[in-house]
Amino acid sequence: MPDSALFAVDWGTSSFRAYRLDADGAVIEQRQAPLGILKVANGDFAGTLQGEIGGWLAQSEAPVLMSGMIGSRQGWSEAPYAPCPAGLADLARHLHPVDVTPGRRGWIVPGLVHRGASGPPDVMRGEETQIMGVLGAIGAGRHLICLPGTHSKWVDLVDGRVAGFTTHMTGEVFGMLRQHSILGRLMDGDAVDLDGFDRGLDRARDGGGVLHHLFGVRTHGLFGEIAASALPGYLSGLLIGHELANAGDGKSEVLILGTAELARLYQHALARFGRPSRLLDPDAAHRGLFALLPHLPKD
Amino acid sequence: MPDSALFAVDWGTSSFRAYRLDADGAVIEQRQAPLGILKVANGDFAGTLQGEIGGWLAQSEAPVLMSGMIGSRQGWSEAPYAPCPAGLADLARHLHPVDVTPGRRGWIVPGLVHRGASGPPDVMRGEETQIMGVLGAIGAGRHLICLPGTHSKWVDLVDGRVAGFTTHMTGEVFGMLRQHSILGRLMDGDAVDLDGFDRGLDRARDGGGVLHHLFGVRTHGLFGEIAASALPGYLSGLLIGHELANAGDGKSEVLILGTAELARLYQHALARFGRPSRLLDPDAAHRGLFALLPHLPKD
Numbered sequence: 217m218p219d220s221a222l223f224a225v226d227w228g229t230s231s232f233r234a235y236r237l238d239a240d241g242a243v244i245e246q247r248q249a250p251l252g253i254l255k256v257a258n259g260d261f262a263g264t265l266q267g268e269i270g271g272w273l274a275q276s277e278a279p280v281l282m283s284g285m286i287g288s289r290q291g292w293s294e295a296p297y298a299p300c301p302a303g304l305a306d307l308a309r310h311l312h313p314v315d316v317t318p319g320r321r322g323w324i325v326p327g328l329v330h331r332g333a334s335g336p337p338d339v340m341r342g343e344e345t346q347i348m349g350v351l352g353a354i355g356a357g358r359h360l361i362c363l364p365g366t367h368s369k370w371v372d373l374v375d376g377r378v379a380g381f382t383t384h385m386t387g388e389v390f391g392m393l394r395q396h397s398i399l400g401r402l403m404d405g406d407a408v409d410l411d412g413f414d415r416g417l418d419r420a421r422d423g424g425g426v427l428h429h430l431f432g433v434r435t436h437g438l439f440g441e442i443a444a445s446a447l448p449g450y451l452s453g454l455l456i457g458h459e460l461a462n463a464g465d466g467k468s469e470v471l472i473l474g475t476a477e478l479a480r481l482y483q484h485a486l487a488r489f490g491r492p493s494r495l496l497d498p499d500a501a502h503r504g505l506f507a508l509l510p511h512l513p514k515d
Numbered sequence: 516m517p518d519s520a521l522f523a524v525d526w527g528t529s530s531f532r533a534y535r536l537d538a539d540g541a542v543i544e545q546r547q548a549p550l551g552i553l554k555v556a557n558g559d560f561a562g563t564l565q566g567e568i569g570g571w572l573a574q575s576e577a578p579v580l581m582s583g584m585i586g587s588r589q590g591w592s593e594a595p596y597a598p599c600p601a602g603l604a605d606l607a608r609h610l611h612p613v614d615v616t617p618g619r620r621g622w623i624v625p626g627l628v629h630r631g632a633s634g635p636p637d638v639m640r641g642e643e644t645q646i647m648g649v650l651g652a653i654g655a656g657r658h659l660i661c662l663p664g665t666h667s668k669w670v671d672l673v674d675g676r677v678a679g680f681t682t683h684m685t686g687e688v689f690g691m692l693r694q695h696s697i698l699g700r701l702m703d704g705d706a707v708d709l710d711g712f713d714r715g716l717d718r719a720r721d722g723g724g725v726l727h728h729l730f731g732v733r734t735h736g737l738f739g740e741i742a743a744s745a746l747p748g749y750l751s752g753l754l755i756g757h758e759l760a761n762a763g764d765g766k767s768e769v770l771i772l773g774t775a776e777l778a779r780l781y782q783h784a785l786a787r788f789g790r791p792s793r794l795l796d797p798d799a800a801h802r803g804l805f806a807l808l809p810h811l812p813k814d
Contacts, residue, residue: 334721335718335721335723335728335731336718336731336734336735336738336740337734337738338730338731338734339734339737367730382723382727383727383730384724384726384727384730385696385726385727385729385730386726388696388697389692389696389726389729392691392692392695392696393688393691395695396691396694396695397684397687397688397691398687419634419635422633422634423761424634424681424761425683425725425757425758425760425761425762426724426725426726426757427683427684427685427688427725427754427757427758427761428681428682428683428684428761428762429634430684430688431637431666431682431683431684432634432635432637435635435636435637435638436635438638439635439636441635455726458724458725458726459724459726461724462722462723462724462726462727463724463727
């Protein structure tokens with residue numbers, strides 16, 4: 217059995233993923249469980265970690281590095297946000313210690329906070345580590361990265377450091393409208409029909425604003441102009457279209473870092489808006505944690 | 516007891532309001548009940564009407580005119596939408612008959628449909644009658660009317676006819692985000708704090724789009740920059756601000772037709788955006804129905 221160099225834990229709201237990595241960062245073993253931080257009873261994160269990877273921990277003194285919502289107020293211990301710009305060395309300086317077993321220190325990667333020229337601050341937690349995981353694949357220079365999802369992130373990356381970013385609540389607003397609004401009642405199923413999606417994308421480029429465009433989901437349904445099965449796609453296209461119309465600089469190549477289906481949907485949307493894009497390998501969290509390894513504080 | 520000239524019924528989703536009007540349109544008597552169309556069991560609208568104003572109906576052969584969601588697919592009988600432009604005579608031509616008692620015909624005012632140059636159609640049902648009810652107060656010429664609410668309507672009125680309009684789902688989206696999103700969890704109460712409201716209005720005028728601005732509700736709360744009790748106001752300001760930024764022509768005086776508290780909030784918001792506005796008497800539905808009386812079909 218190859219020696220462990222790092223135990224990398226990607227611990228989010230809904231899932232737990234642990235990776236045993238060798239000295240080259242290759243995955244030797246991995247564990248996955250539906251044990252997101254909201255599923256951990258009585259805040260027993262140490263016990264949960266022990267239950268999942270106690271065997272690994274007993275066999276090696278390799279460091280334990282964790283990222284994601286485990287460092288939030290609702291997680292194991294709140295890791296204060298590090299300010300932008302931030303790269304590997306900056307994140308390492310803000311690593312937040314927790315005792316993974318009595319006397320054994322582990323580290324939680326901090327989230328990032330970005331304060332723009334005006335408006336409220338913006339925050340991420342978990343995405344910063346995924347971004348560090350793709351640095352090797354994209355190299356230096358300036359890049360625009362999109363991490364689509366419940367709260368989509370658009371990241372301005374300059375020479376390996378997150379210079380700034382914006383969050384868009386696209387996924388959450390979609391789910392809410394689908395489930396709780398008058399719009400959802402006319403819909404059949406949840407599949408994203410591509411024709412409906414395209415019509416929504418195109419509509420998003422008209423004037424009138426998204427609060428107005430949303431009502432069109434209802435009227436298109438009422439008048440039978442879009443089938444009930446295509447309305448979820450239309451709504452998705454509207455919202456993603458409005459996100460694209462406002463995010464990033466509107467012209468740079470967009471590097472998409474997301475799970476397969478959603479990433480392809482964004483790529484399709486960007487192409488329709490005439491914007492170049494490229495898909496990145498979404499399995500990036502453990503790579504980002506491994507990239508932090510040389511920067512770990514020395515005891 | 517003065518003679519009845521019209522029985523005017525404003526029958527919406529959540530409430531039932533009936534007015535007994537004299538030959539001058541003055542209200543002699545009125546009835547109000549929480550018997551919106553969704554509360555009427557087994558679709559027995561005739562029985563409900565009889566229960567509420569059966570006494571009036573027995574004493575007079577005056578016409579019965581109804582408006583609102585009672586003419587929707589979920590109501591008594593679907594009154595097809597009349598096309599814009601539409602004024603009193605146009606609405607009267609599209610009145611939809613129902614038997615209010617066996618052998619006695621009553622009428623439901625149709626909603627309106629507006630088809631713009633592009634995009635889906637827009638619809639209203641009930642608001643067209645309220646608008647007809649304020650014609651006397653505002654006179655001829657061109658007017659911009661805002662009816663704020665769950666689905667706010669912005670109406671282009673030209674010489675007493677609705678030339679076109681747009682719907683904005685501002686109120687519904689606010690309620691959904693307050694109740695079902697991650698944003699609501701940080702909030703305390705539902706009161707609209709005016710300082711928070713103003714900050715939301717101002718934020719809405721920045722770039723970035725509403726899907727991005729919404730996330731600021733969370734971060735302002737997370738960082739303690741806006742108190743939990745002021746966050747509902749901030750969210751409301753954001754959404755109403757985005758509505759105002761997109762609705763109407765952006766410069767005409769806005770005539771606000773809505774219930775007291777919401778109407779004043781919109782007036783405050785418009786003033787902050789430097790736009791003139793004026794409040795109209797919101798008790799307009801029965802006036803609109805009375806204005807239709809001379810146009811009723813002759814049997």
